[in-house]
Amino acid sequence: MTQHESPPVTLIKQFLPPKLCQLLWQESQNYPLEKIVIQVFGKYHPIPRTQVWFADSGCDYKYSGSLIRALPWPQELAKIRLLLTQKLPEYATHINGVLVNHYVDGQDCMGWHSDNEPEIVKDSAILSLTLGAARDFVVRHKVTKQKFNYLLAEGDLLIMHGGMQQAWEHALPKRARVNSPRLNYTFRHIKPDFYQKFN
């Protein structure tokens, strides 16, 4: 058991310049954000945040059992995707969808999970971009349970490298002192038409 293995992530502080953060934030005011209700052991739970999925056509996504159809990329967001492919071609060339999570304040959160849905291309990187309030992002090894904390602030880009989701989980814990909203974008490479085959 390796005790001192660190997670396969790269944090680029202030990757997105303030002007672009501002434009993207403005555009986000028009996102059709939804509070999805998930069913666990027969009980219904609204997720403690809202979200929306933008992607190329045919790139639908399944979240806790509900199929989420791809909405077209908004203009500013499409530019950010292009910027990612130019600055980080090794990781961003195949991005075809982005999950946006909106956390109203420190009471909104995301529990422990791995981004290991079957429609995600195996060993692809996931790029995570933050706007608004700074929040702790915690990564935990599945076996050793060792934890690592990353403070994600406005404009920061976190690269979760291929293979990370197999060995590690991550979460966005509640933070009582945070009283302003945060947006997080996880840019993903998913298999086109993955769900078309079943319906």
Ligand SMILES: O=C(O)CCC(=O)C(=O)O
């Ligand atoms: O909000 C974050 O920083 C994490 C989001 C996340 O883990 C996800 O969308 O799968």
Ligand SMILES: [Fe+2]
């Ligand atoms: Fe995640």
